[in-house]
Amino acid sequence: MPRFKSVHKGLKLLPVDFDKQLLPGSFEHALCYLVDHELDLSGFHARYRNDVEGAPAFDPAVLLKIVLLAYSRGIVSSRKMEAACREHVLFMAVSGDSQPHFTTLAAFVSNMGDLAAKLFAQVLAVCDRQGLIGREMFAIDGVKLPSNASKARSGTRADFLRQAEKMEKAARAMIERQRQSDHSPEGEDQRAARQLERLQASARQLRAWLNDNPEDHKGVTGRVNLSNRTDNESAKMATGKGVIQGYTGVAAVDEKAQIIVEAQAHGTGAEQALLGPAVEATAHVRSPDTCYTADAGYHSRAGLEQLSAAGIPAYIPDNGYRQRDPRYAGQELHLSKPDPLWDKNPKPRASKLYTPADFRFDPEQKTCVCPAGKSLYGNGSHCLIKGLRAIKFQGAMRDCLACLQRAKCLRNPEKTAARQVAFFLPRAQREDDVLEQMRQRIDSPQGREMIGRRFATVEPVFGNLRYNKRLDRFTLRGRERVDGQWKLYCLIHNIEKLATHGAWQ
Structure with missing residues (x-):
């Protein structure tokens, strides 16, 4: 039986040089160089007033490195960021062995505001200086x-008003039942009291939201959009x-x-x-x-x-x-694929009624011939159907009543005498x-x-x-x-491009 050298797993004490963990050409190397030498973080520094008194604060450069490195690795939770700073060597190297609390990281991202746009603009300027923007x-x-918003808490002010009235009515009914009922066990009284308290609290919150938002939320088209009590600037889409x-x-x-x-x-x-x-x-x-x-x-x-x-x-x-x-001809064959082995060969169509596509329409001569070879006569050349110009045709009674294809042409052959069909005309476009x-x-x-x-x-x-x-x-x-968080992700993409194209290697 062959013998192999043992592989060590688990805890091991090793001396680590943090600077050597940042390999040139990697994302973390480009990130640290940008933050330390290129980006202006004076906007973050202006928030602190502890130069004379107060406890030392974490350097905004360190917090920014931690957040961007975590986002680049798919880590969004501030608790996981805190754990990574304790357990992962790369996060230790980037942060200088700092271990900020998760609330510090969450507040840093949440209160970034317009500073994320300034950071994005600075990184974009570096990309331009490196010749990565072609402008073609x-x-x-x-x-x-x-x-981070609840879809269930969306609606108009009228919807919320009805909900508040319904909650208040239910609370009044609960109070009345408690007055009229005999003495209940102590456990049931406590449960009913907690339920009543939650119902009244929800009604008060809803009334407060209605007072703070006297008008419905309108979109860019002027139509009334659904408001959201969790995040009123988000939208249901x-x-x-x-x-x-x-x-x-x-x-x-x-x-x-x-x-x-x-x-x-x-x-x-x-x-x-x-x-x-x-x-x-x-x-x-x-x-x-x-x-x-x-x-x-x-x-x-x-x-x-x-x-x-x-x-x-x-x-x-x-x-x-x-x-x-x-180039897109036949794409309808790929719209529905139950499994990877789905047969893409065209299936024979089941028998159905004739559609306008089965009629031969000549837009120049304004004539129409049915599938049976009979000519239809026009009974409307300037019609509007749902705002679109159309021309209508109807079959002759002598042709339709004696036609052997009535079952394929008419939905109700026993009630309808002749087939009618309409064709939409193209809109007149100016050059x-x-x-x-x-x-x-x-x-x-x-x-x-x-x-x-x-x-x-x-x-x-x-x-x-x-x-x-x-x-x-x-x-x-x-x-x-949300705009700031989206810019941070896009900023990470640009930093990866700087690292990939050999900047600061």
Whole structure:
């Protein structure tokens, strides 16, 4: 039987040189160099007034290193950060063997405020100085993440008013029952008293919230949005995995080295309204030749008119561009996959009624022929169906009543005499219309190339933040604090790019 050298596991006392734990080219080496030599932390220092009296405080540089290193390793909990500073050599080396309490770390992140934006701008300036920003294309995209807010506590003021009245009515009923009932055992009296106290406390909190918020929360479109009593600046938004209560994190990424040039968090799921703020915030970074790309969620007339008025080139597709692009032909075969071994071959369609697609419609001659080969006559050439222009046709009675395909053409053949069908007409677009111009730009070879470049630029960035950094939710409340936490994660991504491209090795 072979013999191998023993492997030691567990506790062992060793002398450790903290400086040698920070290997050149690693994230922690770039982080420590940035914090110690590049970043201006005077905004953090201004918060302390213990130069004459008071206990010594932890250096903000140390706290910042701990938080950023923890975020880069997928650690968000301040308790886990405190434990890492006691148990992990790398955290000891970065913090200089400091062991701040978890409440100190939590308060540092929560009270950072606008200082996170200043840190992000300073790191971005270092990236620019290292030549990592090409200014040829900025790709904009966003991700919807839940926040530290309860989805169940969302509603309008009318909803909350009804809830408060219902709680107060239930409390009065409990009091009345206690007055009319005979003497109950001591345990039941105590339980009823605690239940009544909780119900009255909830009603008082709800009334206080209504007094502090006299108006409904309105979104960017002016419509009344649902308020949230936990975090009123968050929003209820639909995602691919259901409805969440949270924020949308938006990032503008430069194509050259995938540097995030702007990061914002907004309490809305309407992406059309987020294009303008992202473009305006990157004005100091872009050049006159910088073009913007985004997905179809950011396509709107107002946004395109704003870009056109400013003379900013952009490639923002509409929702129907995939139907026009031959590269996406057959994509419907991959929309539903029960398992990895799902058969992607087209299945024979079951028998169903004829749809307008089965009728031969000639938009030039304004004629229509049914699947049985009979011509239909027009009975409405200027119709409006849900605000869209349409033309209607109806089959002749002599043809429809004697047709052998009535069962496939009419839903109720015994009641309906003739088939009617309508075709929507394309909207008349002017050549100078911004939507038509963008449509032509996207359908061009250059536009299709830009769509592919957008995918390759911004999607890996969100993959790094969501998967590698395990960012699955925001842990703070309030837009300013959530925006700061989102900027910290994007700042970590930029520091990784500095380390990867050989800065300070």
